[in-house]
Amino acid sequence: MSVTPLQALPIEQLRQRSSTKWRKYPPHVLPLFVAETDFPPAPAVTHALSRAVELGDTGYTPPDPGIAQSYADFAQRRFGWTVDPARIRTTCDVMMGVVEILRRVTSPGDRVIVTPPVYPPFYECVPEAGAVVERVPLVDTGSAWELDLLGIEAALAGGARAVLLCNPHNPTGTAHSRETLAALADLAAGFGATVISDEIHAPLVHSGHRFTPFLSASPAAAEVGYAVTSASKAFNLAGLKCALMVTAAPHTADVVRALPDEIEWRTGLFGAIAGVAAFSQESDEWLDALLASLDSNRRLLAELLTEHVPAARYRIPDAGFLAWVDLTELGWGDNPAVTIRREAGVALHLGPLFGDEGLGHVRINFGCSPEVLREAVERIGALASS
Numbered sequence: 498m499s500v501t502p503l504q505a506l507p508i509e510q511l512r513q514r515s516s517t518k519w520r521k522y523p524p525h526v527l528p529l530f531v532a533e534t535d536f537p538p539a540p541a542v543t544h545a546l547s548r549a550v551e552l553g554d555t556g557y558t559p560p561d562p563g564i565a566q567s568y569a570d571f572a573q574r575r576f577g578w579t580v581d582p583a584r585i586r587t588t589c590d591v592m593m594g595v596v597e598i599l600r601r602v603t604s605p606g607d608r609v610i611v612t613p614p615v616y617p618p619f620y621e622c623v624p625e626a627g628a629v630v631e632r633v634p635l636v637d638t639g640s641a642w643e644l645d646l647l648g649i650e651a652a653l654a655g656g657a658r659a660v661l662l663c664n665p666h667n668p669t670g671t672a673h674s675r676e677t678l679a680a681l682a683d684l685a686a687g688f689g690a691t692v693i694s695d696e697i698h699a700p701l702v703h704s705g706h707r708f709t710p711f712l713s714a715s716p717a718a719a720e721v722g723y724a725v726t727s728a729s730k731a732f733n734l735a736g737l738k739c740a741l742m743v744t745a746a747p748h749t750a751d752v753v754r755a756l757p758d759e760i761e762w763r764t765g766l767f768g769a770i771a772g773v774a775a776f777s778q779e780s781d782e783w784l785d786a787l788l789a790s791l792d793s794n795r796r797l798l799a800e801l802l803t804e805h806v807p808a809a810r811y812r813i814p815d816a817g818f819l820a821w822v823d824l825t826e827l828g829w830g831d832n833p834a835v836t837i838r839r840e841a842g843v844a845l846h847l848g849p850l851f852g853d854e855g856l857g858h859v860r861i862n863f864g865c866s867p868e869v870l871r872e873a874v875e876r877i878g879a880l881a882s883s
């Protein structure tokens with residue numbers, strides 16, 4: 498059955514939003530940087546939040562706002578993954594969940610592996626937890642990006658205590674395979690290390706690819722792993738502050754259970770209310786329509802770059818609404834997004850923030866209308882040929 502793609506809101510309407518995406522730069526700049534999307538909210542989310550506002554339901558989040566069950570149902574329906582809601586706890590956002598788990602599974606000064614190019618806050622949350630970043634870059638096979646399992650093995654053998662995994666990976670959009678994840682789990686188990694899997698982009702894996710929840714990759718993965726996730730990327734709820742820490746083994750569940758209650762108190766009630774609605778079956782149709790739209794945009798971007806910026810190197814992502822684009826050949830230096838914002842009026846995310854692998858790169862958010870995407874690439878193309 499074909500799905501009608503979800504249409505992004507008109508730009509005049511989006512400019513009335515007050516979030517970072519729409520307030521950081523002046524109106525002549527097309528904002529394709531921060532990971533917010535331009536679509537109307539899922540109707541079930543709008544309904545749940547409107548009702549909460551009408552009721553003045555703006556107090557503290559109760560111990561069980563229903564989101565653990567809602568996520569477990571979602572994971573079963575969308576990923577075929579059985580999650581025990583009793584092994585989930587909430588907190589305010591994914592990065593806080595990562596930090597708090599890292600604090601429990603590492604000691605001060607321990608090394609934690611990250612796999613650049615990677616979501617810039619990873620470089621900050623590891624030291625926030627008292628640990629030290631150890632970089633093991635992804636391997637570019639020529640047709641895909643993969644975890645460098647040999648490099649990770651060497652780092653673990655050298656004493657690294659944990660791996661901070663991004664699954665699917667931001668910014669490359671890689672949905673890691675079950676085999677890779679199972680091999681990673683075996684390595685971690687062999688060295689007594691932990692894997693924390695950031696799965697915030699999981700609902701957005703495109704057709705032709707599969708999302709493998711890390712904890713489901715193998716029995717070893719269930720033992721060594723923690724997943725941290727949220728409805729906030731797929732459903733554009735980042736400002737509402739609710740994330741889930743998910744475990745699949747008694748001892749990891751104990752670690753999460755033993756976190757101070759204060760960490761759970763930081764869960765936003767609106768985030769939990771919206772998350773329950775987002776993960777409910779009622780929102781599946783909206784999510785499928787969003788995926789159809791993003792699928793079309795990830796391909797459109799390839800066509801637009803070929804036409805207007807042929808020197809750009811772009812690999813269509815497996816997941817999400819973020820594109821990792823190599824602009825080295827344009828000769829705009831290490832940080833081409835700076836030139837592009839200044840000269841073309843298009844705000845993209847700065848490649849070098851993702852690690853040295855991001856020199857000469859930009860990250861483009863294509864969670865917008867095809868018209869905005871076209872205009873942005875045409876502006877960059879005009880600059881390139883000026």
Ligand SMILES: Cc1ncc(COP(=O)(O)O)c(C=O)c1O
Pocket residue numbers: 532589590591592593616663667695697698727729730735740
């Ligand atoms: C991989 C990844 N993790 C975490 C986040 C942020 O999540 P949160 O706002 O829940 O901390 C993002 C936001 O774009 C992301 O891409």
